[in-house]
Amino acid sequence: METLSENRSFEGVQGVYKHASTACGCDMTFAVYLPPQAKTGKVPVLWYLSGLTCTHENAMVKAGLQEHAAEHGLALVFPDTSPRGDDVADDDAYDLGQGAGFYVNATRNPWRPHFQMYDYITSELRDLVLANFAILDRHGITGHSMGGHGALTIAMRNPDMYDSLSAFAPIANPTQSDWGRKQLSAYLGDDESSWCQHDSVLLMDDKGWKGDLLIDQGGSDQFLDLLKPETLAEAMMRNRQPGVFRMQEGYDHSYFFVNSFAGDHVAWHADRLLQDQ
Amino acid sequence: METLSENRSFEGVQGVYKHASTACGCDMTFAVYLPPQAKTGKVPVLWYLSGLTCTHENAMVKAGLQEHAAEHGLALVFPDTSPRGDDVADDDAYDLGQGAGFYVNATRNPWRPHFQMYDYITSELRDLVLANFAILDRHGITGHSMGGHGALTIAMRNPDMYDSLSAFAPIANPTQSDWGRKQLSAYLGDDESSWCQHDSVLLMDDKGWKGDLLIDQGGSDQFLDLLKPETLAEAMMRNRQPGVFRMQEGYDHSYFFVNSFAGDHVAWHADRLLQDQ
Numbered sequence: 001m002e003t004l005s006e007n008r009s010f011e012g013v014q015g016v017y018k019h020a021s022t023a024c025g026c027d028m029t030f031a032v033y034l035p036p037q038a039k040t041g042k043v044p045v046l047w048y049l050s051g052l053t054c055t056h057e058n059a060m061v062k063a064g065l066q067e068h069a070a071e072h073g074l075a076l077v078f079p080d081t082s083p084r085g086d087d088v089a090d091d092d093a094y095d096l097g098q099g100a101g102f103y104v105n106a107t108r109n110p111w112r113p114h115f116q117m118y119d120y121i122t123s124e125l126r127d128l129v130l131a132n133f134a135i136l137d138r139h140g141i142t143g144h145s146m147g148g149h150g151a152l153t154i155a156m157r158n159p160d161m162y163d164s165l166s167a168f169a170p171i172a173n174p175t176q177s178d179w180g181r182k183q184l185s186a187y188l189g190d191d192e193s194s195w196c197q198h199d200s201v202l203l204m205d206d207k208g209w210k211g212d213l214l215i216d217q218g219g220s221d222q223f224l225d226l227l228k229p230e231t232l233a234e235a236m237m238r239n240r241q242p243g244v245f246r247m248q249e250g251y252d253h254s255y256f257f258v259n260s261f262a263g264d265h266v267a268w269h270a271d272r273l274l275q276d277q
Numbered sequence: 278m279e280t281l282s283e284n285r286s287f288e289g290v291q292g293v294y295k296h297a298s299t300a301c302g303c304d305m306t307f308a309v310y311l312p313p314q315a316k317t318g319k320v321p322v323l324w325y326l327s328g329l330t331c332t333h334e335n336a337m338v339k340a341g342l343q344e345h346a347a348e349h350g351l352a353l354v355f356p357d358t359s360p361r362g363d364d365v366a367d368d369d370a371y372d373l374g375q376g377a378g379f380y381v382n383a384t385r386n387p388w389r390p391h392f393q394m395y396d397y398i399t400s401e402l403r404d405l406v407l408a409n410f411a412i413l414d415r416h417g418i419t420g421h422s423m424g425g426h427g428a429l430t431i432a433m434r435n436p437d438m439y440d441s442l443s444a445f446a447p448i449a450n451p452t453q454s455d456w457g458r459k460q461l462s463a464y465l466g467d468d469e470s471s472w473c474q475h476d477s478v479l480l481m482d483d484k485g486w487k488g489d490l491l492i493d494q495g496g497s498d499q500f501l502d503l504l505k506p507e508t509l510a511e512a513m514m515r516n517r518q519p520g521v522f523r524m525q526e527g528y529d530h531s532y533f534f535v536n537s538f539a540g541d542h543v544a545w546h547a548d549r550l551l552q553d554q
Contacts, residue, residue: 233510234508234511247517
């Protein structure tokens with residue numbers, strides 16, 4: 001693991017690191033924020049999964065999560081959204097290939113050799129940060145857009161690995177959206193039964209989430225027809241899933257939206273990760 | 278108007294009053310809470326509409342709203358849920374007739390002569406409390422169960438008359454529920470087109486609410502199949518209606534549920550009623 005940069009931030013450290021990923025078969029860059037509390041002991045960690053076209057950097061510099069993480073004493077991890085490099089398959093479209101891993105393990109070529117983001121997030125990078133940082137094995141997960149999809153699906157599939165869950169404007173129902181059908185078809189093939197584990201609405205019907213969860217959605221989001229928040233709200237309430245679904249008037253899909261509610265989400269995770277330790 | 282009782286409560290006054298109602302053609306009893314701030318000037322008012330079988334009294338003594346109303350400086354009005362008396366039509370069922378007015382103006386006999394609760398709430402009792410108490414013409418509205426249905430439908434139909442809206446476990450979609458079809462049929466007749474103005478899901482599609490709204494629903498409510506919260510959550514989010522829908526784990530349909538979130542709802546209304554006066 002190589003340190004690319006470290007900056008002081010709210011009395012903690014915002015670092016960027018690179019490592020050779022076995023899961024993805026390429027070098028991967030990620031960011032970790034350690035709050036000041038990590039100087040004297042291990043702290044719980046909140047994973048932030050980013051959306052289409054993003055790297056580890058976008059949320060790290062624009063979401064404003066560090067101030068709140070420092071206040072509550074949580075670490076943050078910002079993974080990349082896909083494998084990258086000249087040897088890695090790609091597509092000219094912004095929403096397929098590099099920058100668009102959708103947090104699945106691809107089973108189809110040309111994607112299969114590198115696009116193993118599900119394993120990368122849930123296993124390889126998890127082990128790496130636990131081994132190398134003052135981070136407790138106590139995890140929350142959130143994300144934005146494609147990363148909201150990732151957070152919801154990964155947490156519901158792995159309730160023993162995560163203890164708090166939220167999402168910003170998630171792609172709620174990718175099996176029924178152009179943000180989803182194209183990518184799941186490419187990465188997993190046309191047998192739609194293989195897609196079910198990657199759709200938060202279907203997982204809400206199948207398993208739900210063990211705790212309560214927080215969803216924020218901007219009411220003026222330019223991608224509402226692709227995100228389909230109504231499908232997740234309906235599935236949550238029909239399944240009596242404890243949680244809060246908020247439609248936030250006037251907010252769009254940008255980081256100005258994420259930033260505006262970053263404090264609420266970090267506090268939500270802190271309330272759940274810091275109790276009963 | 279006759280004063281039946283007045284009790285000191287959180288440095289304000291909880292009163293119960295009776296008057297001869299023109300709309301309902303019978304004596305009607307209602308309760309008003311005036312917070313201490315009303316001693317020195319008029320205050321905004323939060324209407325609380327109660328559910329099936331309730332009178333003005335249930336929420337007045339069990340919901341715990343007065344403490345929060347006193348803190349924020351809001352008056353409270355607790356109307357009855359139907360006309361009452363030996364001369365008033367009734368039904369042996371708990372969910373039709375006296376105690377079950379559903380906040381509509383009945384057009385069918387035997388209900389038509391007295392069951393005019395929509396007019397009673399939006400006009401007659403409104404005028405009465407504005408004329409007789411230190412209450413500003415600035416109104417919020419909430420309610421529980423049948424009263425949540427009343428609050429949602431009355432507010433959406435009269436956006437100029439209300440400036441804040443919330444509901445506890447509302448009957449969300451009465452045109453599709455046994456809590457609704459029976460009563461709307463009895464009070465309004467079998468032409469279902471006359472029911473549309475009394476269904477919060479249909480009104481959400483037709484008009485929505487001018488502001489944001491707060492809905493709380495208990496996850497262990499014994500009447501979830503009749504309340505159908507998922508239909509309202511879906512309609513809210515599909516229509517990009519600003520607001521918050523919360524599924525509260527483990528709470529049932531009782532006043533223990535209402536009481537637990539009374540503070541949140543009064544604060545919600547205070548935030549909206551006390552600004553920009």
